[in-house]
Amino acid sequence: MATIVQKYGGTSVGTIDKIKAVAKKVIERKKEGNDIVVVVSAMGKTTDKLIDMAKQISDNPNKREMDMLISTGEQVTIALLSMAFQESGYDSVSLTGFQAGIKTGGVHTKNRIFDIEIQNVENHLKNGKIVVVAGFQGMNENGDITTLGRGGSDTTAVALAAKLNCTCEIYTDVDGIYGVDPRIWPNAKKLDYISYEEMMEMASLGAGVMETRAVEIGCKYKIPIYVASTHGNQKGTYIKEYDETMEEKVITGLSISDDVLMVTVNNVPYNSKNISIIFDKLAKHHVNIDMISQTAPFNGYINVSFTASKEDVSTINEVEKELKGEIQGIKVSKESDITKLSVVGIGMMKQSGVASSIFTIFAENDIDFKQVTTSEISISYTLDSKDKQKAVTVLAQKLNL
Ligand code: ASP
Numbered sequence: 001m002a003t004i005v006q007k008y009g010g011t012s013v014g015t016i017d018k019i020k021a022v023a024k025k026v027i028e029r030k031k032e033g034n035d036i037v038v039v040v041s042a043m044g045k046t047t048d049k050l051i052d053m054a055k056q057i058s059d060n061p062n063k064r065e066m067d068m069l070i071s072t073g074e075q076v077t078i079a080l081l082s083m084a085f086q087e088s089g090y091d092s093v094s095l096t097g098f099q100a101g102i103k104t105g106g107v108h109t110k111n112r113i114f115d116i117e118i119q120n121v122e123n124h125l126k127n128g129k130i131v132v133v134a135g136f137q138g139m140n141e142n143g144d145i146t147t148l149g150r151g152g153s154d155t156t157a158v159a160l161a162a163k164l165n166c167t168c169e170i171y172t173d174v175d176g177i178y179g180v181d182p183r184i185w186p187n188a189k190k191l192d193y194i195s196y197e198e199m200m201e202m203a204s205l206g207a208g209v210m211e212t213r214a215v216e217i218g219c220k221y222k223i224p225i226y227v228a229s230t231h232g233n234q235k236g237t238y239i240k241e242y243d244e245t246m247e248e249k250v251i252t253g254l255s256i257s258d259d260v261l262m263v264t265v266n267n268v269p270y271n272s273k274n275i276s277i278i279f280d281k282l283a284k285h286h287v288n289i290d291m292i293s294q295t296a297p298f299n300g301y302i303n304v305s306f307t308a309s310k311e312d313v314s315t316i317n318e319v320e321k322e323l324k325g326e327i328q329g330i331k332v333s334k335e336s337d338i339t340k341l342s343v344v345g346i347g348m349m350k351q352s353g354v355a356s357s358i359f360t361i362f363a364e365n366d367i368d369f370k371q372v373t374t375s376e377i378s379i380s381y382t383l384d385s386k387d388k389q390k391a392v393t394v395l396a397q398k399l400n401l
């Protein structure tokens, strides 16, 4: 008999009928003889609606009260789902994060799980109950209700699985992890497996299926995570430890991000002090810099480009004003029609020549890129957004994604 943690997201429990359908799906697995913990999100857009209500009272609502408010969404779902099990003749109990022993620390609305006292969950499982746990919430050392940040139910599920040392199944409205976003490349192939490292890299580079923190916990405790559709029985994707049986592919996926603001500081008198002034100011204003490039000096001047998130545009405007006061004669230009494409693959660690083969693909297809950066398992390129579709298409075709 195995223990399984299953998680169902907000869309999967968005209506009473959907909650009944989830109950049916869980019961099938229970009948096979498994012990089951189900983690659920708030129904549909409930969390957004709760946040919206708070915003009608205050622009900056107290964070403790915010946690008190937004944690209620999940509590509605757990009670209803537990009732659905009972109605079908299965013993079940719903537990809030606190009742499930989830202890958190950090700042309100962005707490982290630091431990789970799992005895209560285990006792209920021993008594044959289907245990339904509220995702996204826990309790801090003051006994206050906390939440884990948007999308945090994934984290609850994987952390429970880590504590119970079992597989975590995430059911959602997509049917697995694809090598490329199927909305941009419709022939994208679903992956049978992806390593934790690749998944974390893809997520941090902009591919948003699962919460990154949940994958980090899976990686740390070596908990296999299975991502599949709530509906039907098509095979999903396993996120697990890299091993030889995984496909011997150098590139596993291509992630695409349009949240790129490229800033170029032109006419910078060439000396290293000026470069440090620019990046020091950005750092002091907490602007997160992604890529950096610099032209070779020409007549004693250089141009420096960097990319950041579009969210930071107003802060960058501030920085621009300050810089103009300190470095005479500079001109700053900003481009926002920029896309970042990143190829990701753990196989790159052992294989050389990946960057050059992609340069060749771009050259053969007249695609100009602006910047390149690499990590151990990824290579990222920025290019004009007008070339995005073409670049994704040729890369996906050539790399068989
Ligand atoms: N209900 C929370 C949210 O909408 C947590 C989750 O769905 O994972 O962010």
Ligand code: MG
Pocket (backbone or CB within 6 Å): 009, 151, 154
């Ligand atoms: Mg989610």
